[in-house]
Amino acid sequence: MEKNFCEVKLFQVKPSKLEEFEKLIAVVAEEQKQQKGCIDIKYMKRFYVFDDIKEQPRELTRIVKCVKYFSYWDFDNMENYSSATHWFFEKYSKEIFKLLIMPFDINCGYSIY
Secondary structure, rough: OOOOOOEEEEEEEEEHHHHHHHHHHHHHHEEEEEOOOEEEEEEOOEEEEEEOOOOOOOEOOOOEEEEEEEEEEEEOOOOHHHHHHHHHHHHHHHHHHOOEEEOOEEEEEEOOO
């Protein structure tokens, strides 16, 4: 049985560009959902951190350097993922890179569960 092919991106957004990033990502995510083989796309803004695993997460109260966002993109296979990634880079990478302190980090592979 073939497993899903997944990707996690880390975006480190400039503090002055948060609103612009979130507006752009709302548009991007709708288009990502339409890519052939896409099972799901999710974006998360990092609001909390663990200081002590015995306690609840603590809400972040100030920005130091950047705000971190993560995306999770799930596909039925590597071929469809690859095509969608080429589309994403061609259409949105320049616009997104302008909002970041450094290029986004990409991690990808087959799901194991």
